[in-house]
Amino acid sequence: MKNHFLWICLLLLVGVSSCKSLQEKGNDQYLSGQYQYAINTFSQILADEPDNQEANQIIAESYRLSNRIEEAAPYYQKLIEESPTFESYYRLGLSLKAQNKPEEAKEAFESAKEYTQNEEYLAETQRQIEAIKLSQGIEDYWPYHELINYKDLNTAGPDYAPVASEGFLYFTSGRQASGLYPADGSPYTKLFRARADGVNVDATAAQALPEFQNEEGLNQAAIAISPDGNTIIYARGNSTSPKDLPETALFVSYFRGAGFTQPIWMPVNEDEFWWNSTPAFSPDGSELYFASNRPGGFGGIDLYKATRLANGDFGNPVNLGPTVNTPGNELFPRPTVDGKFFFSSDGHPGFGKLDLFVAEPNESGEQVIKNLGENFNSQNDDFAIFFTEYPKAGFISSNREGGVGDDDIYYFEDKTPKPKIVNVLLNVYTKQRVAGEPDAVLEQARVVLYDSLSKQAGGDFSNSNGRVRFTLTPNADFTIIASKTGYFSKSIPYSTVGKTPDPATLIQEVTNITLDTTIVLDQLVLDRSIVLENIYYDLDKADIRPDAAVELDKLVQILKDNPAIRIELSSHTDDRSSDDYNQDLSQRRAQSAVDYIVSQGIDADRLVAKGYGESQLIIENAQTEEEHQTNRRTEFKVIEIQQ
Incomplete structure (x- = not known):
């Protein structure tokens, strides 16, 4: 019995020692940003101790910090059951919102308000509640645009942020990865390109970026190419080497002579400890837009604009302000030639995590933010819009359900149905009034048609039957003037409003409607009363x-x-x-x-x-x-x- 007791004690000691080392290992992984490894480690602890508060806390935060907050809900729920706090309820609300569970998310946010007196926290929580309410009335910005997964281009890993330039589609992909990114367990990404004509891509010939060599053991992503094709800017970071830069930063390569230079760190990053990514050029190349978490912003990640300096660099970055930026995250800017500004955000009212938005001026010149709607956005991340034919065709990226892998590339096209054409064929008959007799046919009368703006829309002489035919547009107003020497000229209004069928009820592409009207002219005789x-x-x-x-x-x-x-x-x-x-x-x-x-x-x-x-x-x-x-x-x- 004594020996058995000793064995039991030894086993307990070994178990305690093993558990402690596992916990220390998980903490080290979490603190070093290796969130997926930390999740794996603390999941082993939760298998034996489902109520372990530290394990639930670190797994929940690891999912949140690796942009997978929708998976964190059960762990925040466990924390709330043991010790409810504002932070746990608030982040549970964010997780439920990302799962497209609006009512449950609102309940979590309302509960969060009961655990704080901080006015800033209360305001942000109320903003989340109002955003959920607003998201339920979102209309499609382009109702006839259709989104299609580019299955031939996508892989089981991440594929995203496509940009077209000079007959090629450049994009970020996890194919040919040399290792896994420890923050989320996905393959490290590199830059690739494939020949393309609009949204038609030769996916079979995709190759690693030939302009300069991709580096191993880190992420290279979100490429931007200047309108003239001579400047490449991209984001580089997440290296596990202690000798490398501590944070993601923008790098630039210039075309010089026979090729592109080796990429160099850009001064616009300003601080090596600031996160900078998702670059995009203005249509004329004079400005650089990018996302950054630098101090002084309005939330986690904000969008900035820098101007090209005399030496060719970009500098003097300016925050785009609180209309675009929110306490949440704004990324992947895309300015367009008509002054609109597209971007992704999880802070504006949307359907889940990152949604695609557009900022456009209203009648007063003020910027208005609009969600692109359900045909572009899902409850997952939707981002990185690029137009190959603005605004009719282009690409976006999304990790929505039903994709090929992680982040996938989708293309979109405008599928607005061709309008059913209705032609109004109007027969105008000219006649003359003869006293005491029926009106008689009047040949060779000049008949002219004018539109509602008094612009001539047609004219001819009546034939032997007194007829002139015009083709009119539906639902429009016209004036018809008939004249002939020896007769009083006469004008009559004519409207096609309400005289044609609703195009939505038509089957044929073209429908002709024939209508008739008559103009009777009186003889013009001097001194006749x-x-x-x-x-x-x-x-x-x-x-x-x-x-x-x-x-x-x-x-x-x-x-x-x-x-x-x-x-x-x-x-x-x-x-x-x-x-x-x-x-x-x-x-x-x-x-x-x-x-x-x-x-x-x-x-x-x-x-x-x-x-x-x-x-x-x-x-x-x-x-x-x-x-x-x-x-x-x-x-x-x-x-x-x-x-």
Whole structure:
């Protein structure tokens, strides 16, 4: 029994010693940034001690710090069960948000607020809650763009950040890796290129970057190439060598003579302990955009802009400000020729982790941030947009579900359906009015079509059937003017609004709709009187009543359509008052009508007012009110046709 007790003690001592060394090993891995190794080590401890707080804490933080916070939720939950804190609840909320569980994330953020009085923490937590609410109303920025995984180009490892230049697609890939990056266990990345024409890539011929040699044992990623092709900038870092730079930095290579120079550290990095990455040139090459965690920003990683100096370097970096940058992370900038600015962010309202956004000016000139929507973004990381044909085609990178490997390259194209074409074929028939007979066909009348901006949209002479055909656009307004020597010219409005079917209901690519209209022209005869119908005046008054104005407007249109004519406008009375009174009344009425027509824009020189009183009765010795009304009339006649 005693010997058994000794063996048991020895085994316990060995177990305690082994556990302690495992924990120390995991702590060393975590503190040195080898997060995947730390996860593996502390997972062995959790297999025996599921409630080990230190193990849960380090695994949760290792996932967060290696950009895999969505996997950290169960470990933060374990910490909360034992000892709830603001930090654990807040990061649990971030993890649930990254898993696209908005309601659970909001609950975690609300709980986090109960464990702090820090106003800055409270404000940031409320911002996360508001961002979740805003993300539920996001619309697609380009609703007809389709995203497709470039399976022939992608591998089981990371492939991302494509950039097209001079017939090649340059990108970052874990293929041909010489080792694993200890922070997340993924292959170290190098720079590659393949021949490409737009989004069509010869993936079978992808090769390591030939301009200069990729280095081993570190990550080389996120390449940028100047518009003239003479400058390459990329991010380099994550080396495990204690002799190398401690942080990721931007390196530059220049084309000199027969080839590119060896890459050198850029002064724009400023401090070797600052993280700098994801470079991009402005469309004209005069500015460099990049991401950095340098002090003085608005969050974890911010976007900056540096200008090209006289010596060719880039300097004087400026933070892009709080409209673009958030307390979260902003990376992979992409300015475009039209002044828009695309980038990725996990701080603006989105669907999960990194989403693609655009900053564009509104009507007031202020920048507005818009999420590109669900056809570009997922609950995982979506980033590194590049346009091969702006804005219709290009590439992005994503580690969304359903991919070939880790980060994958996707291409997108605008698949906006071709609009169904509706042609309105309008037959305009010209006719002439013949007294006492049906309207007759009028050949060789000039018919002209004008659009809503008074721009001529067509014109022709009517054929032997009196027809002219025009092709009109749907849902538009037009004016048609018909004219012929010896006839009053006439204009009529014509609208196709509501006269065509909804294109969405059509099956055929082209649909023709045929419509008809008729214009009847009156003969233009000098000194022939034409009665204006419905011109009435109040008893013993010469004021133009509203109903009379409607009829006079028709004469106004005739004068506008026929600018070469002068007319006499005459007024006639019945014979129920004295001659002098009727003469005076008719003159005042004629002048009142002329004054109204002048007020509508007609030159007074084209009008003569003439009162005839009762001197030209149509019905002598009128007896009935109807007969008196026939005598009380307003007429006009053309007295001159100017050449």
